[in-house]
Amino acid sequence: MESSTIATGRRAVQAATMAEAFRITVEDHADSVAVRTKDDELSLTWTELRDRVDALAGGLAKLGVKKGDTVALMFSNRPEFSIADLAVMTLGATPFSLYATLSSEQIQYVMQDAGAKIALIEEGHLAQVDGARQLGTPELETVVVLEGAQGDGTVAWDDVEGSDPGFDPEPHWRGLESGDLLTLIYTSGTTGPPKGVQLTHRNLMVAVENIEDVVRFPPKSRVISWLPHAHIAERAAHHYLPIVFGMTVTTCANPREIVGYLPSVKPTWFFAVPRIWEKLRGAMLGGVFTPGSDDRAHLDAAIEKVRLEQAGADVPADVAETAAKGQEKFAAVRGMLGLDEAVAVNAGAAPTPPDVILFFHAIGIPLAELWGMSETCGAGTVNPPDKIKIGTVGPPVKGVEIRLADDGEVLMRSEVVMGGGYRNLPDKTAEAIDSEGWLHTGDIGKIDDDGYLSIVDRKKEIIISAAGKNMSPANIEATVKSASPLIGNACTIGDTMPYNTMLIALDPDFAPAWAGQNGIEETSLDVLKDDPKVREHLQGAVDAANAKLARVEQVKYFTILGDWAPGGDELTPTMKLKRKPIGEKYAAEIEEMYNKPRE
Numbered sequence: 001m002e003s004s005t006i007a008t009g010r011r012a013v014q015a016a017t018m019a020e021a022f023r024i025t026v027e028d029h030a031d032s033v034a035v036r037t038k039d040d041e042l043s044l045t046w047t048e049l050r051d052r053v054d055a056l057a058g059g060l061a062k063l064g065v066k067k068g069d070t071v072a073l074m075f076s077n078r079p080e081f082s083i084a085d086l087a088v089m090t091l092g093a094t095p096f097s098l099y100a101t102l103s104s105e106q107i108q109y110v111m112q113d114a115g116a117k118i119a120l121i122e123e124g125h126l127a128q129v130d131g132a133r134q135l136g137t138p139e140l141e142t143v144v145v146l147e148g149a150q151g152d153g154t155v156a157w158d159d160v161e162g163s164d165p166g167f168d169p170e171p172h173w174r175g176l177e178s179g180d181l182l183t184l185i186y187t188s189g190t191t192g193p194p195k196g197v198q199l200t201h202r203n204l205m206v207a208v209e210n211i212e213d214v215v216r217f218p219p220k221s222r223v224i225s226w227l228p229h230a231h232i233a234e235r236a237a238h239h240y241l242p243i244v245f246g247m248t249v250t251t252c253a254n255p256r257e258i259v260g261y262l263p264s265v266k267p268t269w270f271f272a273v274p275r276i277w278e279k280l281r282g283a284m285l286g287g288v289f290t291p292g293s294d295d296r297a298h299l300d301a302a303i304e305k306v307r308l309e310q311a312g313a314d315v316p317a318d319v320a321e322t323a324a325k326g327q328e329k330f331a332a333v334r335g336m337l338g339l340d341e342a343v344a345v346n347a348g349a350a351p352t353p354p355d356v357i358l359f360f361h362a363i364g365i366p367l368a369e370l371w372g373m374s375e376t377c378g379a380g381t382v383n384p385p386d387k388i389k390i391g392t393v394g395p396p397v398k399g400v401e402i403r404l405a406d407d408g409e410v411l412m413r414s415e416v417v418m419g420g421g422y423r424n425l426p427d428k429t430a431e432a433i434d435s436e437g438w439l440h441t442g443d444i445g446k447i448d449d450d451g452y453l454s455i456v457d458r459k460k461e462i463i464i465s466a467a468g469k470n471m472s473p474a475n476i477e478a479t480v481k482s483a484s485p486l487i488g489n490a491c492t493i494g495d496t497m498p499y500n501t502m503l504i505a506l507d508p509d510f511a512p513a514w515a516g517q518n519g520i521e522e523t524s525l526d527v528l529k530d531d532p533k534v535r536e537h538l539q540g541a542v543d544a545a546n547a548k549l550a551r552v553e554q555v556k557y558f559t560i561l562g563d564w565a566p567g568g569d570e571l572t573p574t575m576k577l578k579r580k581p582i583g584e585k586y587a588a589e590i591e592e593m594y595n596k597p598r599e
Contacts, residue, residue, distance in 0.1 A: 058167025067092030101567025104131025198420025282485025298326025
């Protein structure tokens, strides 16, 4: 893209702090929409957003919030989150978000670790927060409830916002320095209690600036806020990036509705976890591209064309010709999905099956994997939109160094690495970041001759069979999941065992529809998991996946389960597998698979 088409007013990139960047963006994009709901029931320009931020900041200062304090936020994806986060930031305090699915016990742990002085929440989370307070949160003085005061220790948002009309925000935000804490991101806690990752203004400003080296966003770019605010991907992609580049954020309060938001918003950049891309592909294969139709033939040829191009092989003329005949349909599908104006689309947080990525490339959507961590502001490596290598997470972004340790662990060094370390955990911080500044990521990787990184698996999750063979459970799971949209989640079992087994959770959206199409009257997941037709279908999917896996990786037996909800016993709020809790919860099912008679 030529520089003349790049959005003006990009002075905010050079700001020392995110708070300063916000003020610059307000000047440069004053009348542009900053944040809105889908129906525009609430829509704020950058000027209007600033005015509400300052009004709330004044009220919070009146409650005693000052530089260095921490403030908890617990909101769904709605414009008020932006107001609250920026108001706390303006005062030099540190806002952090709580996952909506946390129990009172988990909230208490995080609140105490963070030392939260104030909490701003939605009424729907009051019971959880009250439970945490009863367990003991001595530093928490006041809970500000959006919908109104609800008893002792709570005040109404409306009674806080604007309560100090003479408040002057400028001395507060100008008093911030680049090394001050911007936010806390609590890790998902898959291997123990969550750790508070302390990210500075400098960390995030560098991370946002370096994105521009890969993707040059056009004027009036649009994103959708739909992931949990407590996750680094949401904060970086749909909060901090728009602050610096003056993007318009449309909020999606219910993440299950995200697919319906795409056509109306037509995002400039869309980031989603692999499961969203898997579902979109499954819907397209079962609907628009009906097996046996001309459209399916054109798609299959386009997929083969992409596969050959990725391998550096020549594309036969008949394959290219058949693929070309599908271009009109592919354009229509892109428009139907709402991704026809996107300059970049990405997947991350877990491995995305290559077949899924091939599908989207075939229809003209250059889906690319990226890789980062909470500890690195979500930054690390990314496939450039015009130089994507399927099966990799791309080369390092500007300002990031990566190398592999002797055991294959990915090490990273950069200004995006958490400047404050882990909160209250100096020993864990020293374990993670060595004396030369290299962050030990815990991921096992490979780097090709072009500097593109491929992630094999988490270091602690590698399976070693009874025969001493090392395997990546994530790779096995991705291969099996790509074989059928009926599979919502899968967990490979096999460490120290003679063969691999798998727990398969049905997809709560696709499974009932599939059941109806296959003449099954009762479509609840609890019934479907025991249905012979479901088992027969999944056996075929596992067999197809096994054909793509090495013999030692193949799944011998599997058990079908119901839905695994994000934030439940099996999945973190960001849909990462809780492998140890899964193993404990389903110990009987796992034992049964290993007690089957030998064939």
